[in-house]
Amino acid sequence: MTRPRWRPRSVVLVPTLALALTAALVPATSPATPAAGQPLTLTAAAPGGERWNADLSVVDRDVNVRRSAAGLRLREARAAGHSRSAVAEGMLLTAPRTLSRPATRVRAEITASVPAGATVEAQVRGWRVSGWTEWRGATAGAVFDRPVSRVQTRVVLTAWAGGATATVRGVQLTADATAAVSAATPGLTYRVYATRIGLVGELTANGRTVQPQDHFVALPSRRGLSPLNSGDYTVRVCTTTGSRCEYAPVWDVGPWNTRDDYWNPSAVRENWKNLPQGRPEAQAAYQSGYNGGRDQFGRTVLNPAGIDLADGTFWDGLQLTTNAWVDVAYLWTGGGPRGVVGDEPLNIRTGASTSYPIRGLAARFANVPIQCYVTGQSVAGPYRTTTRWNRLASGHYVSHAYISAVYGGSVPVC
Incomplete structure (x- = not known):
């Protein structure tokens, strides 16, 4: 799909008053604009709990950020690598921290200009x-439905293209226990409109350079964005007939919006809370004129897309020839054992042998839900030679020879 391009401009760093931020900042569509010389009045972090400081000094696999003597900043104030967003974006991803005791809430206090x-x-x-x-904003407090044993933090910076960037000097995290909230319905699946990403040679939101025939997808919210070379957030996308499916990691943000986690219920959804769960904002804008027919950046929505497919997923996985409606399962909303695909693309078949028909693909790094396993044809793969075949929740099969790891519980015999 065609999106406007932004020209590189010089970054102008404007000195401002240091603000201790402990509440979520306003989305980029209506950025906070405090009066000159006046700090924002925000609530302080709750006392107690386990505290630590995010390490902002290591800029490695991160996207469009740099570390200076003053602090963490955007590297370039322009749309990073592609034009899915009307603002410049950058992210620093920290190493996971193992907690001394499980927690259900994490709060962040940011010191930044x-x-x-x-x-x-x-x-x-x-x-x-x-x-x-899923990723949750922690400046107002992120609450999990069940206790978590490890916490990972990322710092997200935005600026209007060519504008001034924030400078982050520190992020302090506090983990404690609080009342849990209800989890989203497990195994959510919705029918949405899919478009082809293309953009070969450009950067995704998690820092990958798009390859020809690549296998990944984009969703219009960072809440389901996987770190580079991981499938922590994986979707199963299928044709509406069910004849072809692909399991693919979420490696980019789009189409149209960047804060539209439409698969979540209203109580959790970032924006557009009056839309039905499972209805992308772009679809509502295109079909019924919602939000004046525009996306969060004010652009006229030209199609109802709720997911973008990389070329390999589009052409090889689903064998599509044009944009189409598809059925998408947001697999991190489900439960049970998951297998990590270690080689790409892995054929998924109707039975436990290479003689069975292929019904689609599983991309490298995809986390696939394993229902049980059977004994079938012996296969020599990159991790083992085995007769084990895993039956996925869809009823399809993949050879265990290509599964690098299994987590989330033990896999029973079918």
């Missing part, structure tokens, strides 16, 4: 036996 038009937010996710939770 934030000029008008820029935003900065600390987001966290927690590890449970079934895998990582």
Whole structure:
């Protein structure tokens, strides 16, 4: 799909008053603009709990950020690598921290200089036996439905293209226990409109250079964005007939919006809370004129897309020839054992042998839900030679020879 391109501009760093941020900042569509010389009045972090400081000194696999003597900043104030967003974005991903005791809430206190038009937010996710939770904003407090044993933090900076960037000097995290909230319905599946990403040679939101025939997807919210070379957030996307499916990691943000986690219920959804769960904002804008027919950046929505497919997923996985409606399962909302695909692309078949028909693909790094396993044809793969075949929740099969790891519980015999 065609999106506007932004020209590189020089970054202008404007000195501002240091603000201790402990509440979520306003989305980029209406950035916070405090009066000159006046701090924002925000609530302090709760006392007690386990505290630590995020390490902002290591900029390695991160996207469009740099560390200076003053603090963490955007590297370039322009749309990073592609034009899915009308603002420049950058993310620093910290190493996971193992907690001394399980927690259900994590709060972040940010010390930063934030000029008008820029935003900065600390987001966290927690590890449970079934895998990582979605990313949640922690500046107002991220609450998990079940205790988590590990916490990972990322710092997200935005600025209008060519504008001034925030400078982050520190992020302090506090983990404690509080009343849990209800989890989203496990195994959520919705029918949405899919478009092809293309953009070969450009950067995804998690820092990958898009390859020809690549296998990944984009969703319009960072809440389900996997770190580079991981499938922590994986979707199963199928044709509406069910004849072809692909399991693919979420490695980019789009189409149209960047804060539209439409698969979540209203109580959790970032924006557009009056839309039905499972209805992308772009679909509502295109079909019924919602939000004046525009996306969060004010652009006229030209199609109802709720997911973007990389070329390999589009052409090889689903064998599509044009944009189409598809059925998408947001697998991190489910439970049970997950297998990590270690080679790409892995054929998924109707039975436990290479003689069975292929019904799609599982991309490298995809986390696939394993229902049980059977004994079938012996296969020599990159991890083992085995007769074990895993039956996925869809009823398809993959050879265990290509599964690098299994987590989330033991896999029973079928």
